[in-house]
Amino acid sequence: MPQIAQIGEIYASQLFWLAIFFGLILIVVGYGMLPKIQATVDARDAKIAADLKTAEEARARADSLEEDYRAALDKSRAEASRLAGEAKATAAKKTEASVKRADASIGKKLDAAAAELADARKAAMAEIEAVAAEAAQDMVAKIAGLTVDKKTASAAVAAALAKGK
Amino acid sequence: MHQFEVHPLMGQNWEVAGYHVPFTNSAAWMLLTLVVLWLFMLGGMKRELVPGRWQMAVEGFTGFITDMMDTNIGPQGRKFVPYVFSLFMFILFANLLGMLPTALVGVHAFTVTSHLTITGVLAIVSFAIVLIVGFAKHKLHFFSLFVPHGTPLPMIPLIFVIELVSFMVRPFSLGLRLFVAMTAGHILLKVLAGFVINGAAAGAGTALIVSIPSFVLMVGITLLEILVAAIQAYVFALLTSLYLNDAINLH
Numbered sequence: 001m002p003q004i005a006q007i008g009e010i011y012a013s014q015l016f017w018l019a020i021f022f023g024l025i026l027i028v029v030g031y032g033m034l035p036k037i038q039a040t041v042d043a044r045d046a047k048i049a050a051d052l053k054t055a056e057e058a059r060a061r062a063d064s065l066e067e068d069y070r071a072a073l074d075k076s077r078a079e080a081s082r083l084a085g086e087a088k089a090t091a092a093k094k095t096e097a098s099v100k101r102a103d104a105s106i107g108k109k110l111d112a113a114a115a116e117l118a119d120a121r122k123a124a125m126a127e128i129e130a131v132a133a134e135a136a137q138d139m140v141a142k143i144a145g146l147t148v149d150k151k152t153a154s155a156a157v158a159a160a161l162a163k164g165k
Numbered sequence: 166m167h168q169f170e171v172h173p174l175m176g177q178n179w180e181v182a183g184y185h186v187p188f189t190n191s192a193a194w195m196l197l198t199l200v201v202l203w204l205f206m207l208g209g210m211k212r213e214l215v216p217g218r219w220q221m222a223v224e225g226f227t228g229f230i231t232d233m234m235d236t237n238i239g240p241q242g243r244k245f246v247p248y249v250f251s252l253f254m255f256i257l258f259a260n261l262l263g264m265l266p267t268a269l270v271g272v273h274a275f276t277v278t279s280h281l282t283i284t285g286v287l288a289i290v291s292f293a294i295v296l297i298v299g300f301a302k303h304k305l306h307f308f309s310l311f312v313p314h315g316t317p318l319p320m321i322p323l324i325f326v327i328e329l330v331s332f333m334v335r336p337f338s339l340g341l342r343l344f345v346a347m348t349a350g351h352i353l354l355k356v357l358a359g360f361v362i363n364g365a366a367a368g369a370g371t372a373l374i375v376s377i378p379s380f381v382l383m384v385g386i387t388l389l390e391i392l393v394a395a396i397q398a399y400v401f402a403l404l405t406s407l408y409l410n411d412a413i414n415l416h
Contacts, residue, residue, distance in 0.1 A: 003169055014189075016181055017192035018287075021199045026251045
């Protein structure tokens, strides 16, 4: 095995060149390049963290804006429904009043019409009685040959009408 | 075994403080590891806020190690991320580059991490950091690491010795694990490749019985080796982070 057989011969050279080249790697790569690369990584991580924080803040702001908006919306909606309720109540009251007014006037008209109707019925009744009395007078004269005066005939008709009712 | 041999490419007579330090093939692959790792990391240096694919890949690796340190150690672990990251990437890239079929273009691939001299030194460095951090942070109180909470008084000397031994074994297990895993994988592939070639050379019948099954097995084991390359790098980094956690948080 040359690694062991040659040790006495090569150890100084191996050690010397290892010291030089590993030393160079340590200085140039380890202490020269590595911190810069790591700094880039750290800067990127910091940037990402900062961006995330900004985004989080923006989201919080958007959330609060939405909350405000929703509150304002709720308020105006409540206001609108209150106004609508009031208007409805007012309208209902107005309608009720006008209905009452209309009711009164219709009742008055109805009473007048009923009175008129009663008058007409009374007149018609009197007329019917008069016509019936006349007809009864004629019938008695034709059938019995009796002459009944108007007063007796009317009384008889009235009695018959009252009985027939 | 030829693939594990270290031989000088140039500077046979270079010396540093009396030690012979030629530029070997091992050093060349370490250099390659450094260059490839540097190029890979360069792709992650665009530092765009919205990363491209390459930058995502690099950030995936850095994030992986950073997360591991954060979960295992906590915020204090951030200080050690450069070291553990370098360790992880060096081992991972060295493992993977050693698997490259560069022999196709006439260059023999060399796995840096299959050498005890390399893995041992990395393990000792990790262990030394643990010791330095532990003693600097907790002074002599660091020894309480070897006495778990709730140990009965008469048991303390025994437990202390056992814990101390298990603690001292750590650098060996750390270094040997990587070295053995990489060496064994490469030897297994080499043996199977030998079966394929020798079987084919012995005639059509042997080729059918030996070479083809061995080749299929090689494909599977190669995939397994790529997995092992990543796992061993991860294990080394993970254990280093766990040992550091012991030193920093001390129970």
